[in-house]
Amino acid sequence: MPLTTSSPLFTRPPVWRPVRPGQSHHIPPGAESWLFEQGSLTLRLRALCGPEFRVRLLRQDWAQPYADEARALGIPQLRRAVVREVLLQCGGRPLVAARSVIPADTLRGAGHALARLGTRPLGEILFRDPRLERTHLELTALEPRLWRRELAATLGLAGKIRGRRSCYRIGPGRLLVAEFFLPALFALEQKS
Numbered sequence: 741m742p743l744t745t746s747s748p749l750f751t752r753p754p755v756w757r758p759v760r761p762g763q764s765h766h767i768p769p770g771a772e773s774w775l776f777e778q779g780s781l782t783l784r785l786r787a788l789c790g791p792e793f794r795v796r797l798l799r800q801d802w803a804q805p806y807a808d809e810a811r812a813l814g815i816p817q818l819r820r821a822v823v824r825e826v827l828l829q830c831g832g833r834p835l836v837a838a839r840s841v842i843p844a845d846t847l848r849g850a851g852h853a854l855a856r857l858g859t860r861p862l863g864e865i866l867f868r869d870p871r872l873e874r875t876h877l878e879l880t881a882l883e884p885r886l887w888r889r890e891l892a893a894t895l896g897l898a899g900k901i902r903g904r905r906s907c908y909r910i911g912p913g914r915l916l917v918a919e920f921f922l923p924a925l926f927a928l929e930q931k932s
Contacts, residue, residue, distance in 0.1 A: 748798040749825050749837055750886055753806040754918070756878035756905050767879075770926045771902045775879060781836070781919060782828075782863030788928065789830035795859045796834070800824040805841045805916075812876075812907055813914050815843050822847065822855055824862070834895055835925040838862070839918045846913030854915070862917065871911045878905045882920065895922055 767775060777784060786793045803823040810817045822842040827834040840862055847855050853865055866872055881900040884892045903920035 747823075747825060747839070748888060749839060749891060749920075750882075751888060752886060753808060754880045754882055754886065754903065754905075756808065756880050759877045759879060767902065770929065771921060774921050774925070775902060775904045776877075778874075780863045780867040782861040783867070785828055785830070785835060789835075792829075792831040794829045794831070795861050796827040796829055797859050798825040798827065800857065809841045809916055812905075812916055813841065813843055815845075819843070824857065826862075828861070830924075830928060833924050833928070835922055835928065837895075837920040837922060841916040843914065846910070846915050848913070866908065866910070866917075869910050871909075873909045875907045875909050875914075879903070880905070895924075897923070899923075 774781075774784075782793075801823065802820045804818060805813070805815075805821050805823060807817050810819065813821070815821070821844065822840075824838075824840045824842070826838050828836040828838060842854050854862070857865070880903045882903060883900060884897040887895075887897055887901075901920050901922065903918060905916060905918040908915050908917060
């Protein structure tokens with residue numbers, strides 16, 4: 741497969757801010773519980789959507805991560821990794837956009853299944869592993885102009901989209917998972 745850096749989600753990488761105790765993050769009502777969810781986001785979305793929960797795979801291939809992703813994972817900037825971008829949906833309605841970066845070292849042994857997820861949710865595998873540990877959490881607020889134009893139009897993005905990025909450790913392996921909470925999620929949550 742060719743080595744790529746393009747993303748179906750963004751025109752350029754998001755800017756992330758570390759979460760510090762006591763720091764104000766100016767988070768709108770309703771978003772805080774999603775941004776600071778400690779458990780499986782997959783399970784929470786399944787509870788909200790029921791059998792309508794779906795994963796729409798946008799991309800999963802070997803690619804060069806963004807420079808800040810490589811730094812967060814402690815890998816050389818030019819080292820390739822599995823980059824996966826998906827939309828987590830309720831029926832056909834996207835609720836969360838996600839980007840995961842999984843270095844080659846993490847795919848060895850028990851992590852081998854992470855390279856062949858297809859439309860299975862990543863959280864379904866991660867949260868089954870008792871060795872899973874979140875090592876840090878960062879937040880962002882993305883302007884619609886940072887998203888690919890056609891995707892922003894499809895998703896109806898008009899204001900800032902809140903996101904979180906977690907670095908996870910599973911035994912000796914590490915991976916980065918970024919999740920962006922779309923307006924349709926909050927609309928659906930208010931209805932239920």
